[in-house]
Amino acid sequence: MRKILISGASRGIGKAIAIKLLKEGHYLSLGVRERDDLFNTPLDPKINNSDSFLVHTYDATDQNSSKKWVEKTFETFKSVDTIIHCAGIFKRTKLLFNDNEMKDIEDLWKVNVMGPWILTKHAWKYLSLSNSARIIVLVSMSGKRSKGNLCGYSMSKFALMSLCQTMRNEGWGNGIRVTAICPGWVNTDMAKEIKHYPKKDMSQAKDIASICSNLLTLPNSSIPFEISLNCQLETNI
Template sequence: MQKVAMISGASRGIGLAIATELSRRGYLLSLGVRDPSALICRFDALVFPYEARDTNAGRRWVEATIERFGHIDVLVSNAGICKHISLEDGTDELLEETLDINVKAPFRLIQAALPHLRRAGGARVVQIASLSGKRVKNLNAGYQMSKHAAIALTHAVRRAGWDDGLRATAICPGFVNTEMATGIADLDPEAMTQPEDIARLVANTIEMPNSASVAEILVNCRHEDLF
């Protein structure tokens, strides 16, 4: 039976690269995107209008996926934002938006999918986090808080689903050559990690056996002292 993968934020960048790689490897896809009309892909998929700040969006998307495919084997939580929220001038509105999208939405989505992931008996959850969830390098406190929380959520999923064969991994890259990095990265695009690199890491990780589960993968495009 073909495995089913749900991927949020799949219309471009890392999410689209992951969808492309998993399709190449034979997965059936359920893609959550804000604007389905903006998705350009060369593979068949269930495309669902997923607005991360909508508190019911995750549940509706999971229900649509189950109705279409009958099961869920992989959930990739990729949708996220990066806005500058410093301690000096960060606003409640920006912080709330960031936490809504980067923390609360993945929590709700995983919560809705968890019973189905448990039944799969070997399911995988991947959270696209950030090196900003492992260290504090600049003054974007709000983004760093959200990504630290995302990594904590990943470990909570590992604990909750371990006895059912559910494994979870946080992928923590630095700069990736996407629209999100445009304007904030001090590297040339070719020097950054590429979305396709992250996609291969995700695909290889979810295919590891339960006895070789990887909790976190830190991905560098340049040297950093992380310990």
């Protein structure tokens, strides 16, 4: 069983992944902004009161929060061999943004890029000891192409994809394998304002959870760097 850090586990894709991996018996350390968000869910720490389950406060914009979470996880599990980065934010910032939207751009950068970067940095020495560590990053199809006018969000996801490539390069010799998962629309709260496409026809969070579960069973020699999935046909990528 793996010893896994999962960010953004209180909702959406992160929550679906955490629930599936919990059922499969992995050691889970969940990083969330508000512990209360997990109450009365399958991830409620009151229900999962064991040495293989940890919930820790995590703010992707706070380096100290990241460091404390990693250290507490190592102290509890005695090792860390997997990170699944699911924390992220969505903003509709356009190329010609208003002056009052500058903070939105800064937040996109801090959460979507620097958050995974810093968390990975803090866990790197532990991952390097495993010889078969895994880093799975929920990037987005917006990290592969810019569609429409979502300039700020797409910018952050392109940068995140670049970060994934560098993590792969840096970690390869120590057995660290990186996979960037790039979905289109997924039926989560992030897509709740999408009216032109039925939620039932979108990719489902539980299916992405199954992909992550399968990745954890593959040997170092067979880990894909990138997995793209989309509920809509795109012919220009």
